[in-house]
Amino acid sequence: MRGQGIWLRGISGLGMAFLYLPIIVLVVFSLNASRLSAAWQGFSWHWYGVLWQDEALLAAAANSLWIAALSTSLAVLLGLPAAMGLERLKGHGRQVVDMIFLLPLVLPEVMMGVALLLFFVVIHWPLSLATVVVGHAAFNLPIVVVMVRARLQKLDPRLEEAASDLGASAWQTFYRVTWPLVRPAVLGAALLAFTISLDDFIVTFFVAGPGATTLPLKVYSMIKSGLSPEINALSSVLVLSSMGLVGLSLIFQRR
Amino acid sequence: MNHSPPSIASSPSGRSCSKSSGLLLPGLLWTTVFCLLPIAVVLAVSLATRGTYGGVLWEFSLDNYRDLLHPLYGRIFGQSLLLAGAATGLCLVLGFPLAYYIARLPPRRQALWLVLIMIPFWTNFLVRTYAWMFILRTEGLLNTVLIQLHLISAPLDLLYSNQAVLLGLVYGYLPFMVLPLYAAIERIDPALIEAAWDLYADRWSLFRRVLIPLTKPGIVAGCVLVFIPSLGAYLTPDLLGGARSMMVGNLIQHEYLVARDWPLGSALSIVLMLIVMSSLLWYFAAQPPQARERGEP
Amino acid sequence: MADLSIDMRALVKCHGATLAVDHVSLQITRGEFFSLLGPSGAGKTSLLRMLAGFETPDAGDILIDGRSMAGVPPNRRPVNLVFQSYALFPHMTVAENVAFGLEMQRLPRGEIAKRVGATLDLVQLQDKRDRVPDRLSGGEQQRVALARALVNRPAVVLLDEPLAALDQQLRQQMQAELKTIQAQVGLTFVCVTHHQEEALALSDRLAVMQQGRVMQVGRPEDLYEHPENLFVARFVGVSNEVSGTLVDVQAGEGTLLPSDVSVSRGIRVSVPAGLQSGAQAVMTVRPERVRIAPGHVADAGLNCLHGVVETMQYIGSEWQGAVRIGPSVRWTIRASNAASGSRPVAIGAPVSLQWNASDGVVLPVI
CATH class of the missing domain: 2.40.50.100 (RNA polymerase II/Efflux pump adaptor protein, barrel-sandwich hybrid domain)
Structure with missing residues (x-):
């Protein structure tokens, strides 16, 4: 038993190290003074300063934030009622609708990007910031639906019955009973959707119009034009901000 | 279940039905327009013909699918399946002990480890892939360290290879394997493991005769969750792979944005989607019947 | 004593700061139905788990058939446990569950089939042999769990609150059945229970435990008629x-x-x-x-x-x-x-x- 413990702990430790070492390396070397090599040449905030002065980069960051905020709002506005509707739906209809909502989650991202690109071209909707928002809302919607439903399923259906038995209207029941109970799940889902939108590369890559460059697109083009310590700094910013958002989301869900 | 006469049941159930469809409609419409419809367009284009200058001619033809039989495409599909399969296998081998270890920790530490597993999963994928470029490239961290330690005299060619792609896929999707496996292992009554042990099972028998059958739904879920994104991977082969490490995702992107052969790219997408859907069927078949029937009234 | 099945020598087990088992020495004779009776937290389950090998004593030793169990893992011990929750493998049929231990010991196929059949006859489950455990009643599950232990003919059968999960009526019926089966197979049974009537009815001898210590050991009538201390007087009857x-x-x-x-x-x-x-x-x-x-x-x-x-x-x-x-x-x-x-x-x-x-x-x- 003891032998198995050590063996298991070893593999698990290695697995964790495998997951985290690259990220740690990235952050550490974003503070390296050297321009060229991967050898450590002293501590410096220099590359973060360089980022801060890059106008195009700041514009991309602004784009990313706008897209994430708008697509997340859309996903929540459409997803919360949809999740509640799905919970009330019975029979085979529910399974079919379930499948439709889950489709964007299981579709390969490349396929999603290509399909949206083709669709926008066919309906003559010029690629722009708006097409990116629409695309992101399409894959964020199922995230909200799944997470809110998980919460709704845990709720006692008699709570709503009790509310209406006590004379609450449908809207009052939602506002006074259901909403306070699902709010943590909605906030958690919104934060995750926001994070995923911020991080998305592939769908954005296919449907972004001119002027709709996001941070990941910017990082990608920087990587493609050669590695530089600036990318390390930018990557560290992205990593740390997604970790912060995930942390927030977990805190909301725990409550 | 309480079966009330239809005459009584009809009016309230009818009302709740219309209410639920009112709530559902906007979201359903959105998903239909921006997911189902686009897929339908891809299907339609995959059955059309390529125009001379790259556009789409709406003439029905199966030529695009016939073209996919070309050995070049076959090789890329084969390579994608191989890499995705290998990544799935490696994730399973690494993920099972990890998930088992977490599931046997005390509850508070379980929660901590799970969060640690989930954080990379929500961290920018592009950036995480880039981290491996930084480590593996010729002037990268690993080569630098190895040379300074005098373990090698000349840098190794680590990046731009199938191995690097495999590494990137395993790295990227390991959390997808660990989480469902954890959920499945955590559900096992610890007494069952003790029972096997009490009944003279050694470690291997315990694993093969008890753990694997009991966690099969989780294993299948994990495999499907790793296999699907691995098969459709774009960034990993694009950034870590060499000239010969192209996968289906890159091929699709190439046909669309470089070769501008939309019908062929669409046919490729449809085939990719079909493979994904069939692996999903396997997933549903492996889930326990109660979970499948839960949606029934 | 001549024919000792189990010899526990000054066993000590700590769980954190609490002394779960406090210098317990007990001798159990071959073929005896022996119960460990006590309120929850008395240390009886710890004792049972040490016999099965799931817990290691902090001090003292356990001898089974004269052989020290120190360092012997559960899968090498000549004991089998009937779990409180039964712990039947849900993915195996009744017969497969019962055959599991024999297969792990790599017995020949014919031998396995013969012994599984005989044991299922003993617990009267021959007609349910191809069912999965989920499809059985509580009493039937109990009997499968018992059969799964008996089929290995272990030196000791351990039972952890064997009847706790059954309702009152079934409990009495199973009590009688358990006693009959034990007499038929002639194996040493060690049973943990907090239910005093059950312990009195089943056991040849029993030990009453409290706070990790043995308060009294004896035949049921000894404990009931001549309790040696107030704890035993109050707990038994x-x-x-x-x-x-x-x-x-x-x-x-x-x-x-x-x-x-x-x-x-x-x-x-x-x-x-x-x-x-x-x-x-x-x-x-x-x-x-x-x-x-x-x-x-x-x-x-x-x-x-x-x-x-x-x-x-x-x-x-x-x-x-x-x-x-x-x-x-x-x-x-x-x-x-x-x-x-x-x-x-x-x-x-x-x-x-x-x-x-x-x-x-x-x-x-x-």
Whole structure:
């Protein structure tokens, strides 16, 4: 038993190290003074300063934030009622609708990007910031639906019955009973959707119009034009901000 | 279940039905327009013909699918399946002990480890892939360290290879394997493991005769969750792979944005989607019947 | 003892800061049905898990058939456990569950089939052999769990609260069945339970445990009739008590002057060795040895206490009630229903409680 413990702990430790070492390396070397090599040449905030002065980069960051905020709002506005509707739906209809909502989650991202690109071209909707928002809302919607439903399923259906038995209207029941109970799940889902939108590369890559460059697109083009310590700094910013958002989301869900 | 006469049941159930469809409609419409419809367009284009200058001619033809039989495409599909399969296998081998270890920790530490597993999963994928470029490239961290330690005299060619792609896929999707496996292992009554042990099972028998059958739904879920994104991977082969490490995702992107052969790219997408859907069927078949029937009234 | 199946020598087990098992030494004879009885937290489950090999003693040793179990993992021990939750493998049929242990020991196929068949006959589950455990009733699952242990013919069968998950009626039926099967197979059974009636009914001998220590070991009738301390008297059966000071102790006889009830003269008792005149002591008597008589009467030959009936309940086979005999003392009494269904004494009525001096047991104060 003891032998198995050590063996298991070893593999698990290695697995964790495998997951985290690259990220740690990235952050550490974003503070390296050297321009060229991967050898450590002293501590410096220099590359973060360089980022801060890059106008195009700041514009991309602004784009990313706008897209994430708008697509997340859309996903929540459409997803919360949809999740509640799905919970009330019975029979085979529910399974079919379930499948439709889950489709964007299981579709390969490349396929999603290509399909949206083709669709926008066919309906003559010029690629722009708006097409990116629409695309992101399409894959964020199922995230909200799944997470809110998980919460709704845990709720006692008699709570709503009790509310209406006590004379609450449908809207009052939602506002006074259901909403306070699902709010943590909605906030958690919104934060995750926001994070995923911020991080998305592939769908954005296919449907972004001119002027709709996001941070990941910017990082990608920087990587493609050669590695530089600036990318390390930018990557560290992205990593740390997604970790912060995930942390927030977990805190909301725990409550 | 309480079966009330239809005459009584009809009016309230009818009302709740219309209410639920009112709530559902906007979201359903959105998903239909921006997911189902686009897929339908891809299907339609995959059955059309390529125009001379790259556009789409709406003439029905199966030529695009016939073209996919070309050995070049076959090789890329084969390579994608191989890499995705290998990544799935490696994730399973690494993920099972990890998930088992977490599931046997005390509850508070379980929660901590799970969060640690989930954080990379929500961290920018592009950036995480880039981290491996930084480590593996010729002037990268690993080569630098190895040379300074005098373990090698000349840098190794680590990046731009199938191995690097495999590494990137395993790295990227390991959390997808660990989480469902954890959920499945955590559900096992610890007494069952003790029972096997009490009944003279050694470690291997315990694993093969008890753990694997009991966690099969989780294993299948994990495999499907790793296999699907691995098969459709774009960034990993694009950034870590060499000239010969192209996968289906890159091929699709190439046909669309470089070769501008939309019908062929669409046919490729449809085939990719079909493979994904069939692996999903396997997933549903492996889930326990109660979970499948839960949606029934 | 000659034919020892289990020999526990000064076992100690700590769980964190608490001493779960505190220097327990027990000898269990081959073929015996032995129970470990005690409230939850008494350390009986820890003891069982140490026998099975799931926990390692911090000190002491366990010998099974004369062989030390130190460092022997569960899968190498000649013991099999019937789990409280049964722990039947849900992905295997009844027959596959029962065959599992034999397969792990790599017995020949024919031998496995023969033994599985015989054991399923023994527990009368031959017709359910291809069912999965989820499709069985609680009692059937219990029997599969038992068969799965018996089929290996282990030196010791361990049972962890074997009947706890069953409802009252099934529990009594299974109790009888368990006893019969044990007699048939002749294996040593060690059973953990907190249910005292079950322990008395099943066991050849039992150990009563509390806070990691063995309070008394003996045959059921020894424990019930001659408890060695108040804990055993109270835990095994119902204990009606008066406490006071011993006087006139002579040749094993004496008088108890109660301090918590008022009584005209002292209570005559037999006094165990070691208790002297002037010692504080408690006398305990079982309800079925107490006679209830209406009115405040006296009887020369018997001990007698006066009291008032507080409750009286009809439970079919008998009447059960409580009589207050002092400000803080209430006795449980039973009245047979052999004669008629009428209430023997009314609530609030004065009664006399009478018993033979030899039925009372005097114990030192805890």
